[in-house]
Amino acid sequence: MKRQSKVALIQEIYREAPGAVERANAEIAKGNGKPVFDVEQTRGRAAAFEARDPPKEAA
Numbered sequence: 503m504k505r506q507s508k509v510a511l512i513q514e515i516y517r518e519a520p521g522a523v524e525r526a527n528a529e530i531a532k533g534n535g536k537p538v539f540d541v542e543q544t545r546g547r548a549a550a551f552e553a554r555d556p557p558k559e560a561a
Contacts, residue, residue, distance in 0.1 A: 503511075516523055
């Protein structure tokens, strides 16, 4: 499932069940959740992409 689809699903759930927001926030506050965005992982992926050999130009 793509990120955009996930966001749309979460928004739909929150619209249909407003109480879900409080429950979700309580779970997030416990600190047991996996981070959604990891800056270090993103930097590593960007560095790996930049380290690739550039495409060879057509002759």
